Amino acid sequence: MTDRKPPSSGAVLSCTPVVVMAVVAVMDVVAGPGIGFLPLVSLGPAFAGLVGGWRRTAVFGLAALVLCVALGVYDGLFEERRGYTALASVAGVTGVGVAAAVMRSRREAELASVRSIAEVAQRVLLRPVPRTAGPLQAAVSYTSAVAEARIGGDLYEVVASPHGIRVIVGDVQGKGLAAVETAAVVLGAFREAAHDEPDLLGLGDRLERSVARELEGEKFVTAILGQIGTDGEAVFLNYGHPAPMVVRRNGTVDFPQPPSFALPLGLGAHGNEGPEPYRVDFAPGEQLLLYTDGVTEARDDEGHFYPVGERAHLLKDPDAHRALEALRADLAQHSGGPPHDDAAMLLLRYHGHEGHGEGKSVPIA
Incomplete structure (x- = not known):
């Protein structure tokens, strides 16, 4: 027995003018001229104007006049x-x-134009990360909290630099166009400095100066910077951002914390010392998930936060993009509706490197 899909609201509205005029005609014939149903024939073109173009509305109007x-x-x-x-x-x-x-x-045409511009802006601001970078496979997921928007205040990037694979995931305070503008500043500075700065601290200082020049008042950007080489370690700088999640080959999960917490980018002028770099074991066959607080702070109907650590088993799919999509779908099901905050996730898989004993590829546990 096959399942039948319920009719869409558009299909119902398309049939409504015909149904309304037919019902009015029958009622008028049955009740006679004394009741005065005849003006209700105008409901046909009125409903026709809700969907379709002006030609369709005019056709139903002409049919209503004839009737x-x-x-x-x-x-x-x-x-x-x-x-x-x-x-x-x-x-x-x-x-x-x-x-x-x-x-x-006309409004629909304007909206389509705006959406096409937004798609171009997305490709420039949040361009697709490379599927492979050195020994890593990468996949990204982004969900905007703004209805119909494809970009927002969260940011991510992966750069294969002469100093190693460098990554950033960040979260701009606030939402809307102002947050998008700030995200563009951070990403522009990161993409340039990732190639120029020989160490991660220098890269972080460049970002701090760039953000401090652009932001006003108490605005800030939480971010985590990472550098991954071929020595089985990852180095991080944490600017008030959620800790990364490392999925080990045996399925266990770690959330390595920095030795000391630093203020977000843009608040360095308040005199707090900058972040200290810290190293995390990251070997072939393991996975690294960087994310924004829109993931961990997503709540279900009972107010429970999303337990990302308990969902690590969803990342077992051999394809990194399908694995991350499974996690994203689970997050959407947990929140049970539109997100209240932007949510970005960057998944990195260490599959070994040619020329090392690990071989080209190491399966994910």
């Missing part, structure tokens, strides 16, 4: 003003519906 004339003649209403009043009502509603359909079509 109005036929019923008026049948009821003998043109011998008095009632028939002409009904015709004027149908014509007026049709005209308004056509005008509304034209305006809606």
Whole structure:
């Protein structure tokens, strides 16, 4: 037995004008001219104006006028003003519906143009990360809290530099266009400094100066910077950001914490010492998940936070992109609706490196 899909709201609205005019015609014939159902024929073009273009609305308006004339003649209403009043009502509603359909079509065209511009902006700001970078495989997931938006205040990047694979995941305070602008500043500075700075502390200092020049007041950016080489270790700088999650080959999960917590980027002028770099074992066959607080602070209906550490088993798929998509789907199911904050996740898999004893690829446990 096959499952039948319920009709969509668009299909229902498309049929409504025909149904309404048919019902009005039957009621008018049954009840007779004394009840005065004839002006209700104008509901046909009124509903037609809700979906479709102006031509469709005009066709239903013309059909409503023909129906109005036929019923008026049948009821003998043109011998008095009632028939002409009904015709004027149908014509007026049709005209308004056509005008509304034209305006809606223009707005939809403008919205499509804005969306295309947003897609270009996304490709420039949050361009796709490379599928492979040195010994790593990478996959990324991004969900914006703003309805219909594809970009927001979270940021990520992976750069294969002469000094190792360098990554960043960050979260700009606030939402909307201001947050997008700040994210662009941080990513631009990171992409340039990742190639120029020989050590991670120098890279962090460059970002701090860039953000401090652009931000005003108490605005800030939490971020975690990482550098991954071929020595089985990853080095991190944490600027007030959630700790990374490392999934070991045996399935256990670690959340390595920095030796001391530093202020987010943009608040360095407050006199706090910068972050201390700390090393984390990251060997072939292991996975590293960097994320923003939109992931860990997502709540279910009972107010429970998303337990990302308990969902590490969802990352077992051999394909990194499918594994991360499974985690993203589970996060959406946990929150049970639109996200309240931007949520970005960057998954890195260490699959070994050619020329090392590990071989080219190490399976994920």
